[in-house]
Amino acid sequence: MSLSTHAAEALHAFEQAAGWEQRARLLMQWGERLPPLSDVERSPEHLVHGCESQVWLIASQADGHWQFRANSDARMIRGLLALLLVRVEGLGADELMAIDLPAWFNQLGLGRQLSPSRSNGLNAVLKRMAELAGQARG
Known part of the structure; x- marks a missing residue:
């Protein structure tokens, strides 16, 4: 599965980082790129279940x-979400369901820093994305 331009850019940036401290700083910077959600978007219906932190997910479809x-309300999770996005x-929808999340974060050099709860939370977000995409297909 090929990477989008932004994913390739992220991978390159993280590959250049020397050590965990630089990766952690990069992670925070990526999290700051996430556009803020409105109060309406931060509603219970957009909350992803299975995350320890609060994570809101908004989906829309354009050209298939x-x-x-x-x-998220957590800085580290915002960075991980940005990289997932x-x-x-x-x-x-089919490609979404085929993503190997641990492999992606390992490529970024972040795999060892993903606690089981963070990993479960990110998987819950990916699963929710796949559910939303699947529902739209009918």
Whole structure:
């Protein structure tokens, strides 16, 4: 599965980072790129269940491809969400369901820093994305 331009850019940036401190700083910077969600978007219906932190996911479809927006109340999670969002950018429902999340975060050099709860939370977000895409297909 090929990477979008933004995902390739993220991968390159993280590959250049020397050590965990630089990766952690990069992660925070990526999180700051997430556009804020309105109070309406931060509603219970957009909350992703299965995350320890609060994570909101907004989905829309354009030209048969899904576009997702997300945000969290936790800084580290915002960074991880930003990296998840660039990875799924422009994918169809079938491609979404085929993503290997641990492999993506390992490529970024972040795999060892993903606690089981963070990993479960990100998987819950990806699963919710796939559910939303699947529901739209009928």
